[in-house]
Amino acid sequence: MTSIRTRLFVILVLATGLIWLCAVVWIYVNTRHEVERALDTRLMEAARMVSSLVTRGEAVVGATVEPPILDRTTGYERQLSCQIWSLDGRLLGLSGGAPSVELSAHASGFSETVIDGQVWRVYAIADEARGVRVLVGDRLTVREHLVGDMIVGLLLPAAPILPALAILIWASVGRGLRPLRSMTAALERRDANDLSPIGDENAPAEIRPMIEALNTLFGRVAEARAHERGFTAFAAHELRTPLAGLKTQVQVALAARETAARDSALRQTLVAVDRTTRLVEQLLSMSRLDVYATAAEQEWIDVGAALESLTQSLRPAERPVTVDVTPDARTAFVLMNAELFHLAVKNLFENALQHSPDGGTVTWSVRTTGAAAILAVQDDGPGIPEDELQLVRRRFFRGRHKSAVGNGLGLAIVDLALQRAGAELRLRNTENGTGLVAEIVLGRERVSSGPRGRV
Amino acid sequence: MRILVVEDDPILLDGLRAGLTIHGLTVDVAASCEDARTALRTSAFDAVVLDLMLPDGSGLDVLRELRVRGDATPVLLLTARDTVRDRVDGLDTGADDYLGKPFDLDEVAARLRAISRRSSGRASPLLRRNGVVLDPARRTVEIDGNPVGLSRREFALLHALMERPGIILSKDQLQERLYGWQDDVESNAIEVHVHNLRAKIGREAIETVRGIGYRLREAW
Secondary structure: OOOHHHHHHHHHHHHHHHHHHHHHHHHHHHHHHHHHHHHHHHHHHHHHHHHHHOOOOOOOOOOOOOOOOHHHOHHHOOOEEEEEEEOOOOEEEEOOOOOOOOOOOOOOEEEEEEEOOEEEEEEEEEEOOOOEEEEEEEEHHHHHHHHHHHHHHHHOOHHHHHHHHHHHHHHHHHHHOHHHHHHHHHHHHOOOOOOOOOOOOOOOOOOHHHHHHHHHHHHHHHHHHHHHHHHHHHHHHHHHHHHHHHHHHHHHHHHOOOHHHHHHHHHHHHHHHHHHHHHHHHHHHHHHHHHOOOOOOOEEEEHHHHHHHHHHHHOOOOOOOEEEEOHHHHHOEEEEOHHHHHHHHHHHHHHHHHHOOOOOEEEEEEEEEOOEEEEEEEOOOOOOOHHHOOOOOOOOOOOOOOOOOOOOOHHHHHHHHHHHOOOEEEEEEOOOOOOEEEEEEEEHHHEEOOOOOOO | OEEEEEOOOHHHHHHHHHHHHHOOOEEEEEOOHHHHHHHHHHOOOOEEEEEOEEOOEEHHHHHHHHHHOOOOOOEEEEEOOOOHHHHHHHHHHOOOEEEEOOOOHHHHHHHHHHHHHHHOOOOOOOEEEOOEEEEOOOOEEEEOOEEEOOOHHHHHHHHHHHHOOOOOEEHHHHHHHHOOOOOOOOOOHHHHHHHHHHHHHOOOOEEEEOOOEEEEOOOO
16 A cells, blocks of 8 residues: 555554444443343332232232333333242233243243244342232343344444544544645655755654655765865866877977977977876775775785786886885785775885886885784985975875876875775885885774685 | 976876977977976066966966066967867966867977967067078078078077067077976087187178177167
C-alpha cells in the first residue's frame, strides 16, 4: 500500500470498527446478564405473589399474571405461565396459555425444563402451610428476543454513523498530511539546479528531520558543484600562463634570425610543453583526489619495487643525481591505497629530484618512532624557507626556491593524497640547512618489514 | 624603447625578453613585486609589462604605488584573469592597457609602442624631423624617402632623440635606454653609436652639449 492516506484510512476505519464491535459484545453480555437477573427476580416475585393469593386447597383456575412492565408490548404478552400444584401432586390451577404438564420437577428454586421443544425457566415455591406448590416460568426464547431487540436498537444508529465516520477520517487524514503534500509539491516545482535549502518554519516536527536531511544533502551537492566549478575555473586560469609562455617561445623561435636564439626558444618550448603536460596530469590527479572517498581499498605495497620503478622513470637523464634507498626502505611494505601511495610518493620523488643539485643524492628511508612509522625522502636541495613551510601545501603556491618545471601543485597533491589515505605529510629542513626532508607518517601497524597478504 | 617585464613564470619571462628584444626593445626583467619595485625606483622605463599574480603579491599593488608616486610610466597589464571586472579594476588602478593570456607577441609589442606613443603626446606612430622619418613599428628609418640601414642600438638611440626633440639627454639616460642590466656596456659605447649615427643621417643632426649630453637639432 503506497499511499499513506489510504493506509491510515484503512487502519483507522478497521480500528474504529473493532472498538465498536467490542463495545457491542460487551453490552450484549452485560445486558443479557441484567435481563436474566431482572426476569428471574420477576419470576420469584410472581411466584410469591401467587402463593400468597392461594387459599388452602382452593384452585385458582384461569388466573393470569400479567407482566407489570411489558404488558403493552404485544410480542411480550403472556410471557409468564403459572401452575399451582397441591403438595400431593394434583394440578390445582394454571394461568392462561400455560402448558398442562408440570413445569418443573423441582420442589422449590430455579430450574430449566424442556417442554414441547421449548426451554422454560421456572421458579418453584412450596407452601407447606397451605399445601400448595406454585410454579412460575417463562420461555428462554422470549428472553433472547428481549436482549436481541436491545442490541438491534443499539446497532441501528451505527448504520448511518459509520459511513459518516469514514468520511470524517478520510478528510482528517488528508488534512493531517497537507504539510507533506505541500513539501512534495514544492520539491516537484523545483528547478533541477536549485540547491537552496527547503524552508522548514511551518513543517511539523515529524517531517522536519527529513527536511533537515534533505537540506544537508542539498548543501553537500551544492558544495561539490561549487568546488567543481571553482576547480575548473582555477585549472583554466592556471593553464593560461604556461600556454602564453609556450606561444611566446614559439613566436620567438619563428622570428629569431640567429640560430642560437632559435634553438634556445625551441628548448624553452620543449620545457614548456613538459611543464604544461605535467600541470594537466596534476590537475587531473587533483580533481580525482577531490572526489576520493577516505575509505578507499587498501593493500600492502612493496615500497622497494615502487621506488625502483619510479627511479627508472623519474631520474633525470641529463643531470647526475644519485638515488639511495636504504635497506629498510627496500624491504618495507606499506598498507595503503595503491593509487594514493603512488601519487604521494611520485610527487615527493619528483620534487626531491628537481631540487637536488648536480651530483646530489636523494635518499629514501623508513623508521619507526613510538606508534608511528615514517617513510621519508631527503634531498640536498635548497630546502624551503621556514616562513613558506606552511604555505607550500596550498594549491599553486610557488615559493622562492621554485624549480623550472614546477607548478605549485605537487605538495598540495601529496598532502591531499595522504589525507585521503589516512596518513600525514610532514616537511622540515635538515638541521644544517642542506636539504628538505619530506615524511609520510603512518600508523606503525601499516608498515611491515616483509611481504604481507592482501587486506 | 626600454621596457620592464614583470612576470614570475620563467618560460614566459624568457620568451617575452627574447621576443621583445627581437622587436627592437631593450628589455629588463623582474620576477616578483619586490624586484619590480626596486627596478622602477632605480631606472626609467618607457613602458612596463606587468603580470598581476606574482609570488609575493599582486601586480596591482605595484601599479598603485607607482601612480601614487606620480610616476606616469605607461603600464600594460598582462594576466590570466581577464574578466570585465578584472580589466576595469586594472585600468582604474592606473594601467594604460590590458592583455589577457595567452597573447600574441606582436600584439604585446604593438600595444607597448602605442601606449608609449600616447604617453609622449603624439598621435602619429611615425616620428618625423627634417626629412628623417622613423617608424617604431617596422623599425625603419628613411631620409627623404630613401631607407637608411641602422643597427639595433643606433635605431634605439635615434628613436630616443627623436621622441624628445630639442631636449638634452644625458649619456646615462641614453645608456639606460639602450642597454638592459645584463648587457655589458663599454664606457664609450654611446659616443661610438652617436658617431656612427651622425655618419648615416648627417654630421650636424646631433648636437653635443658639452658636459651634459646630446640633443637633436631642429634642422640641419
